Amino acid sequence: MARKASLYAPSEVYPRMVEQMMRALCSSSDFWEAIDRANMPVVFAAAVVRALMEADLLKAHHGQLQWTPKGRELVEALGLRPFPHYQCLNCEGRGLVPPYHKPWAEAFMKYESHRPAPRQEYDQGSVTPATTLARVALMEQRGDLDGKDILVMGAEDDLMGLAIGLTRRARKVVVLDIDERIIAFEKEIIQKEGLTNIHPQVFDLRNPFPAEWEGGFDIFLTDPPETLPAFKAFIARGVAALKRPGAAGYFGLTLRDSSLYRWRKFQQEMVSTMGMVITDIIQDFNHYMNWGYHEATRASALNPAGAPPRQIWYKSAWYRIEALPGFQGSNEPIQPEVFESLYSDDEGVTT
């Protein structure tokens, strides 16, 4: 089955992937929910589903994926069980609970519902407000908020920079995003709240940073595009913006648009080439709201059952990396060939 599925996937599908997806399909007959449970790339999940369907083990029926009698026999013979529900409901599995009732968090919740709608051209798909608040809480807990100079590199549809600014605890927050609607939205709030430490500006991250940003920050945050060259370019630029050892970067990486093959390459880059150390990989920390343009993505076309997602299925892991003496970033322009592959390649399908 793994060999068969490999024909439809960009890299080798090994038996564990088949087993994970089969278990997931015992947990849910919804393609998107199953991917969430299996925690694997859409393209690999779709390849497994296709191989199962061709072997007459699985069928699509009214938008759902159902085992055939033959499939059910196999599941029983293999002793496959649905995934358990051990995720902590109190913290949504993140391990920490943000301070929802502090004034900054309440202000954030008030403003966030008015944010501009996501746009496919910018790969936007915002995380839930609870995710944004939990990220800020984690930063505070790790000592990466108070008195720090913080650089938010894109993905400001998540409103991370705004949330940090509202705490009034950072020394400075520079927020970069290509979407002028979001920058304008935040500028208005900043004025209303009288915030002086947050500076949103329209910026295309394909361009190098001005010299004064190199080595200018304690913390960077980003949600990088997940092709290898784009990841390298984004993270290397974030690292180039860090001041000194002990400075840190935060970013999301999925197993929905990237395989573990690619994660390994990402990890090699960060640890060996850039001289960073990974301090945290928290799976399913980031929950993405279903975006308006789902039907227009390659992911949508890959679902053999055809139905759109009914609930949040797209999650990503939250990474924290820390600079050690000798760390090295890069502030080169992002080359056109990287730019072309910035938001999609053979594994990425949700953009």
Place this chain on the structure above:
Amino acid sequence: MARKASLYAPSEVYPRMVEQMMRALCSSSDFWEAIDRANMPVVFAAAVVRALMEADLLKAHHGQLQWTPKGRELVEALGLRPFPHYQCLNCEGRGLVPPYHKPWAEAFMKYESHRPAPRQEYDQGSVTPATTLARVALMEQRGDLDGKDILVMGAEDDLMGLAIGLTRRARKVVVLDIDERIIAFEKEIIQKEGLTNIHPQVFDLRNPFPAEWEGGFDIFLTDPPETLPAFKAFIARGVAALKRPGAAGYFGLTLRDSSLYRWRKFQQEMVSTMGMVITDIIQDFNHYMNWGYHEATRASALNPAGAPPRQIWYKSAWYRIEALPGFQGSNEPIQPEVFESLYSDDEGVTT
């Protein structure tokens, strides 16, 4: 201050470490609690404390570390705040809640209180029963329990093998430990419970595995000694025991006995040399009960305030790594010079 502290530490102390420890000392006047909050190696924390005391910023008083008036002024000038308490109380920060009321978990809780007492000569210091149950729950959730062949490499004072065996969900659990008391303890329970899938045996992990274990397991678990050569030898042997891509290893790594400098080296070894990918790093997942021999450790001598720990302060991160095609372990004997440094070096002080 960082430069001063560096004189007393095995590697460079950078300003972030000083800041973290100062914040931690605003959170607690207890040396051990402060280390827990700062999440840094005991030797580095002690170096910072020593530098602070020599600068007349901090003093020891009745077993507690207190700011001097000069120290308090500095804390205020820097705007340092205590660490917040955002850790989720429902899951103790792990993100998942083990199924305490399933029969296997209840059986485990019944037996664990009778386990043999920890022994310093074997570097024993058991995790809490909740930690052991959470590890098993995580394995189930990740698809690393049902029908799997599992190898538990030492640290069985944590009773991981027993807990896995009690679920009756693994295909086979081989439990290795050098402490014959624990092996005998488990054999008795196995007989009483009529378990057939768990095989505890006395084994010195410095010896290579028999040939049939190489490539014989889906999962390995260990809590490796944290010197670089010992870590490499332990983890490489675990990796050598894995069957195929998709097989996984779990282990704890502290930031109490290892610095981030060393974590980076560990990560390079796993990702670049062994061909594994890191899928999870969950900080503070493992909570260690205070062990009977605390007073005899180097850590104890490093506390300038002299008082022993009052509550759990020793925690470690839980790693999960997964094998990708081409992964490579090593089953060589552990050399005498590695053996000598197995349980202590310039960073490790709790053994």
